Amino acid sequence: MLIAIVFLLVSGVYLAVNARLARAGREVLTLEERRTELLRLTSELSAELASRTAPETMIARAANLGFHAAGPEDVLFITIDGYVPPSDFIAPRPPAPDDEGQAMLSPAYTETLGDWLMRWIGSPGGSS
Amino acid sequence: MNQEGVTRRRIRFVLILMGSAVAALVLQLVRVQFGPYAPVFAARAEYGASQVEKVVPARGRIYDRNGNLLASNATMFYLEIEVRQLTERSKKEIPLTLSKLLVLPLEDLYTQLTTDWAAVGQFRIRMTRKDANGNPWPVTVDKTVAEVLNGFLADPLAPDLSGLDLVAAPKRTYPAGTVAGHVLGFVNQEGQGFYGVEGYYDEWLSGKPITIHRPFIPLEARLQPDPPAGVNLVLTLDLAIQQMVETALREAIESSLAESGQVIVMDPRNGEILAMAAWPVLDPNRYEPWLPDANREDEGNPVITPGVAGTFEPGSTFKVLTMAAALELDRVEPETEFIDTGQIEVGGHTIRNWDGRSWGQQTMIGCLEHSLNVCLAWIASDRLGSTDLYSSLGQFGIGQLTGVDMAGEVSGEMRTPRDPDWTEPDLGTNSFGQGVSVTPMQLLTAVSAIANHGDMVQPHIVRQVVGPQGAYWPQPTVLGRPISRQTADTLTDMLAQSLEGETRYASVAGYRLAGKTGTAQIATEKGYDPKWTVASFIGWGPLPEPRFLVLVRIDKPATAPWGSVIAAPVFQEIAERLVVMMGIPPDPTGEQAAVGG
Numbered sequence: 106m107l108i109a110i111v112f113l114l115v116s117g118v119y120l121a122v123n124a125r126l127a128r129a130g131r132e133v134l135t136l137e138e139r140r141t142e143l144l145r146l147t148s149e150l151s152a153e154l155a156s157r158t159a160p161e162t163m164i165a166r167a168a169n170l171g172f173h174a175a176g177p178e179d180v181l182f183i184t185i186d187g188y189v190p191p192s193d194f195i196a197p198r199p200p201a202p203d204d205e206g207q208a209m210l211s212p213a214y215t216e217t218l219g220d221w222l223m224r225w226i227g228s229p230g231g232s233s
Numbered sequence: 234m235n236q237e238g239v240t241r242r243r244i245r246f247v248l249i250l251m252g253s254a255v256a257a258l259v260l261q262l263v264r265v266q267f268g269p270y271a272p273v274f275a276a277r278a279e280y281g282a283s284q285v286e287k288v289v290p291a292r293g294r295i296y297d298r299n300g301n302l303l304a305s306n307a308t309m310f311y312l313e314i315e316v317r318q319l320t321e322r323s324k325k326e327i328p329l330t331l332s333k334l335l336v337l338p339l340e341d342l343y344t345q346l347t348t349d350w351a352a353v354g355q356f357r358i359r360m361t362r363k364d365a366n367g368n369p370w371p372v373t374v375d376k377t378v379a380e381v382l383n384g385f386l387a388d389p390l391a392p393d394l395s396g397l398d399l400v401a402a403p404k405r406t407y408p409a410g411t412v413a414g415h416v417l418g419f420v421n422q423e424g425q426g427f428y429g430v431e432g433y434y435d436e437w438l439s440g441k442p443i444t445i446h447r448p449f450i451p452l453e454a455r456l457q458p459d460p461p462a463g464v465n466l467v468l469t470l471d472l473a474i475q476q477m478v479e480t481a482l483r484e485a486i487e488s489s490l491a492e493s494g495q496v497i498v499m500d501p502r503n504g505e506i507l508a509m510a511a512w513p514v515l516d517p518n519r520y521e522p523w524l525p526d527a528n529r530e531d532e533g534n535p536v537i538t539p540g541v542a543g544t545f546e547p548g549s550t551f552k553v554l555t556m557a558a559a560l561e562l563d564r565v566e567p568e569t570e571f572i573d574t575g576q577i578e579v580g581g582h583t584i585r586n587w588d589g590r591s592w593g594q595q596t597m598i599g600c601l602e603h604s605l606n607v608c609l610a611w612i613a614s615d616r617l618g619s620t621d622l623y624s625s626l627g628q629f630g631i632g633q634l635t636g637v638d639m640a641g642e643v644s645g646e647m648r649t650p651r652d653p654d655w656t657e658p659d660l661g662t663n664s665f666g667q668g669v670s671v672t673p674m675q676l677l678t679a680v681s682a683i684a685n686h687g688d689m690v691q692p693h694i695v696r697q698v699v700g701p702q703g704a705y706w707p708q709p710t711v712l713g714r715p716i717s718r719q720t721a722d723t724l725t726d727m728l729a730q731s732l733e734g735e736t737r738y739a740s741v742a743g744y745r746l747a748g749k750t751g752t753a754q755i756a757t758e759k760g761y762d763p764k765w766t767v768a769s770f771i772g773w774g775p776l777p778e779p780r781f782l783v784l785v786r787i788d789k790p791a792t793a794p795w796g797s798v799i800a801a802p803v804f805q806e807i808a809e810r811l812v813v814m815m816g817i818p819p820d821p822t823g824e825q826a827a828v829g830g
Contacts, residue, residue: 196467
């Protein structure tokens, strides 16, 4: 009877752990899909923003508001002491590639009892 | 009712319940195994617990120097058909729906769906359409149409589209449309870059795809590694200047009823290309008409990025190089006199001025001001000789690639005495830009040595390369020093003086500019075209420290043939706007303003 109860308890723990792992795995898959979708969306929105502020569009809008392109006769140049021109544009960095080791889950989550035993036996002091 | 009867009924009820559940499971198994979606499940089973997937990184973005986005990525959808899922109804309703939504020929779509693909072992096809030349192209739809089709697929009351599958794929998008299209080039549906920046930096932009095992089982799920992404590029282009230059070029083409044209604006100090316009414009979002067609002759195919790939005989703009060579070797001085009789014989070939007139006594400044072919042919044949002339032109890079970082550059052609087909009359005609072909970029680079006090800097279009590790700024490369600073400044001064006499259409009040017009005949297989010309102008300023160098080329203008009438005003219009957009104040001395204006 005691053996059956212990067996049931271990089975229960095993099932609970696996259920949590499966849930976490499902979440990983979902988040990956979401990340891909968000990256795609970001890219599309940037392009749309750029398209809405394209020079041709802005020139047409400016013309509608009554502006015209400035010629040399429209411009007065003045010298401002201490003026610092804006710094050069630097493009955003593309994402750095993760190497496979970093991308995987920690062994703490994936190591089996057998793996742990083998590692423990193989280690110099016989301990982890 | 006794207790035993109740128990039996309960057991029977539980058995019926369990039996029903088992029957439902068996029914579902049968449906999965033999139902309409059986091939999909079967295909999925073939993958096993994971699917081997090629992950392609997002292609790097391209910006102008001020951070305006020029090239980015969006999503398109291929229309694919899972042949085994087609029903008799969907075979009719898919073509009908697509034909209406995408304005495609119904017959063609219907034929694709009713072909017996299984007979050739194909169970998944990609829908195609035919272009103007009859070549098949995959049908792609954007996000909006994809949403409509997905809505139909999910709605049982909508047309039956069973078997249709929308497969997402990355698509290159160019938010500025046609602006800088020739500079950027384009990316095809397979993600490969062609021409311009996209072609030259294709490997860097596209990154490195990797292969991963994507698990279907949640327990096996792992964070997948990202593939090495493509770099982002910042160009030397200024989008506002580019737009302004394109507008000026378009207006000039329209008003002169010309066939085509190009304008390049460069900073001669560092070789940065600020703008590079070409007409007809190329929309990289719709590049199909620009693809080479094997059925057309080479000459019938449009030239993409003509600024580096379109050669022409430069005509009189080339005279500045001949004059530079003669000044550098001390064979002439600005005040050297020449008596122009209206013609000169070189190698048995008689050369005449553009107007057939004799202009009498002239200085070298006058030779440039009146653009006298006879004078330049005299310099080449009498003062320089073939060895010195071609050696100097070689130092200016004529007949060689500039190495500009855009795909498709060609070198032009210059025959020298070492070539078997060179003849002595070439010495005379080459001196004023006839019988020699250059690209606009090549001519601009050569003349940049004069504008930049003797240093010829390599032209370039990429200002900054940004990878995951950080930003890299390519440094300007000096290609050579074909002439000394003194020669360069002397010639610039001569051209500033001559420009005022040559055309009143190339000055800007308050700024001193130098430049030279060009009117070149067009070489054909049967000799020079008697009707059409290439009108051009190359100019720089403001003096004495030029910040821009502009080349204008207009092909086959119908209203007038002359560079002074057709191309010089375009330069003037561009220069007037450049000084404002680049924040260049006018020269405070009245003397310099007067020369320019």
